[in-house]
Amino acid sequence: GGRTAPTTGLSICCAVYGRLPVPRMRTARLVVLVVVAVALGSLAAPEASTTETPRVVVVGGGLAGLSATLQLVADAGGEVQVVLLEKESKLGGNSAKASSGINALTPASGDSVDLYTNDTLVSGGGRSRTELVSKLVGESEDAVAFLASHGVQLGKLTQLGGHSAKRTHSNVAGPNVGSFIIRALSEAVKQLPQVNVVTSAKVKHLLVSGSKGEHRVAGVSYSTPAAGAESDDPASLPTDNHTLEADAVILATGGFGAERDMLRRYNSAVDGFATTNGQWATGDGMVMGHAIGGQLVDMDKIQIHPTGFVNPKDPQAGTKFLAPERLRGVGGILLNSFGKRFVNELGRRDYVTEVMLRQEGKTAWLLLGDVQAADFGEAALGFYAGKAGIATKGDSVEGIAAAIAVEADVLRTELDRYSSAVRSGQADEFGKTVFPNGAINPQGTMYVMKVTPVVHYTMGGLSIDQHARVLDTAGKAIPGLLAAGEVTGGVHGANRLGGNSLLDCTVFGRIA
Ligand SMILES: Cc1cc2nc3c(=O)[nH]c(=O)nc-3n(C[C@H](O)[C@H](O)[C@H](O)COP(=O)(O)OP(=O)(O)OC[C@H]3O[C@@H](n4cnc5c(N)ncnc54)[C@H](O)[C@@H]3O)c2cc1C
Structure with missing residues (x-):
């Protein structure tokens, strides 16, 4: 289809005429879309859609967007068109x-x-x-x-x-x-003929039709890189703008863990922490939903995950790889810079983070023995210790102690203490009661990695009900x-x- 006129957002009434801009659309049709400014309270009635097959726009190609798409097609018995718009060049988020x-x-x-x-x-x-x-x-x-x-x-x-x-x-x-x-x-x-996946398509606004108090979401406006445009800086690329009418829009745009201004605005205490999130996590859906009356809840609740990897080659990096929680789930232990345990490694994230932040340098060492490593997966640990350069592999207490700059005897004593706690079957001094894979074997291969708390997840967002409808x-x-x-x-x-x-x-x- 051809391109539609650019939309200027919701505060201006405009009519958009044109064929659908999305490739592979089965039912191309003439669309008359009346975008009504909610704030202006226009009384213009929305034009009825001429389509026979309902169309749903899914915004965002992470797990939420893909799950929604698959279920939608299954539930509709195929009688639906889904357009999945993803701003990155590939799906996943x-x-x-x-x-x-x-x-x-x-x-x-x-x-x-x-x-x-x-x-x-x-x-x-x-x-x-x-x-x-x-x-x-x-x-x-x-x-x-x-x-x-x-x-x-x-x-x-x-x-x-x-x-x-x-x-x-x-x-x-x-x-x-x-x-x-x-x-x-x-x-x-990709196997579903009812679904068009459009990547590099950034949704900018939700389109609203109907009068004030009676309005409904009727589509989206989005941009794609202009044909033939090239630049080293994607942000400076010229774009083509499109509008797309829909019977429903599903926002699945993820959180705002990579949007520094929003993080600072909603919770200044998280300023300065590195993030584990990809560059796409910029809160677009929250901003768009809020702009048309959606309620935002718990925006200040930002999860600081206790363990982001500190890369020795770039310790101050603003984006850090996550040291997965499963490293502790399989029995990895945390040691401070003195080589001492200081926390129940299987406590909740907020508690572990809080205690970590009280340790010298706000960092800790995450240590796995041979049994824990086998359970986690030697391949991933091999990657951390090899190509990624964020873990040290050692075959002796002396080697690991040297890597974390403590005396070998200090580390040996700490491993003995942990082993006693495991054997006792009682809660240890930090309240740890579950000891996955038992003690750390001081005679076996061990992996150690430096970790620090990082911004990881934004708990807040658009308020929904149990039917996933956005609430005002x-x-x-x-x-x-x-x-x-x-x-x-x-x-x-x-x-x-x-x-x-x-x-x-x-x-x-x-x-x-
Ligand atoms: C390193 C890491 C490890 C994690 N591990 C776990 C785990 O093991 N278990 C667990 O439960 N959770 C984990 N989480 C959290 C979890 O992965 C995410 O919270 C969840 O996957 C978010 O899914 P989503 O579909 O909501 O968003 P995302 O997967 O982030 O997808 C959102 C998509 O929307 C796109 N998008 C955004 N704005 C627009 C726009 N304007 N127009 C078009 N597209 C847009 C983005 O590009 C992105 O592709 C982890 C998170 C991180 C960062």
């Missing part, structure tokens, strides 16, 4: 970076609905919305079955911090769990607008449990 796993209720490991719900609510510090948590937990087994139905087999089970049972599922072999999931779902989406400030659903994943708020409250985000994306993506 932060979802593709996930490295610990996805939670699901796991009765075989002593889990129960009450236990899982309680862990999530306690972690959320009283701020999670109970009806959303109830959906999250209640639909968790189905969510993992949905992934399995698309070829995502998750055969490994771990207990992460703040969880009372083993319920975090990840893949036995292959890449990190996020890539593993995204690859499979992207492949599945009066708590009323905004017609035509749904949202899922990190763009939303209210599920995780003040502190997200590890593994609950991939689940959130899958559960609420499918609901949306």
Whole structure:
């Protein structure tokens, strides 16, 4: 189709005429879209759409967007057109970076609905919305079955911090769990003739039709790089602007963990921390949803993950690789600069971070023995110690002690103390009661890596109900607008449990 006139946003009434700008669209049609400024309260009635097949625009190609797309086509029996707009050149977002796993209720490991719900609510510090948590937990087994139905087999089970049972599922072999999931779902989406995936397409605004108080979301405006434009700086590339009418829009644009101004504005205490998030995590969906009346909740609740890798070659880097929580989930221990343990490694993220920040240099050493390393995966650790240069592999206490600049005897004594705690089967001095894979074997191969707290996840976002509908400030659903994943708020409250985000994306993506 040809290009439409550029839109100037919602504060100006404009009519847009033209054929659809999206390639491969099966039902090309003449669209008359009346964009009505909510603020101006125009009484102009929206033009009825002439399409027979409903169209849904999904914004964002991470796990929430892909789950929404697949479920939508399945539920509609194919009678739907989905346009998935992704601003990056490939799909995946932060979802593709996930490295610990996805939670699901796991009765075989002593889990129960009450236990899982309680862990999530306690972690959320009283701020999670109970009806959303109830959906999250209640639909968790189905969510993992949905992934399995698309070829995502998750055969490994771990207990992460703040969880009372083993319920975090990840893949036995292959890449990190996020890539593993995204690859499979992207492949599945590409097979669907009802879906157009448009990459390098940045959504700028939500289009609204109808009069004030009666308005509904009726599409999006977005930009793509102008044909033939080339530049070393993508931000300076000229763009073509498009509008796209839709019966519903699903925002799946992720969080704002890479948007320095927003981080500072909503919580100045996180200023100065490096981030684990990709450059795309700029809160676009929150800004767009809020601009048309969506309520934002818990925007100041920003998760600082205790363990980002400190790369010795670039210790001050503003973006850091995450040292996955599963490193502690398989039994890795944390030592301070004096070679002493100082925390229950399996405590909740907010607690571990708080104690880490009190250690000298706000850093710690994460140490795995041979059994823990085998459980985590030697391939990934080999990558950390080799190409990535962020871990040291050693075969003796002396070697590891030298790497972390403490006396060998100090380290040996600390490993003995930990071993005694493991043998006692009692809570240790930090309240640790679960000791995955037992003691650290001082005679075996060990891996050690320097870690520091990093911005990791934004708990706040657009308020939704349990049907994934975006709510306005009066708590009323905004017609035509749904949202899922990190763009939303209210599920995780003040502190997200590890593994609950991939689940959130899958559960609420499918609901949306
Ligand atoms: C390093 C790392 C490890 C993690 N590990 C885990 C884990 O093991 N388990 C777990 O549960 N959680 C984990 N998380 C958190 C989890 O991965 C994310 O919170 C979750 O995947 C977010 O998914 P999403 O679909 O909401 O957003 P994303 O996956 O970030 O996808 C959003 C997409 O929207 C696109 N987009 C944004 N704005 C626009 C726009 N204006 N127009 C078009 N497209 C747009 C982005 O480019 C992006 O591709 C981890 C996070 C990180 C950073």
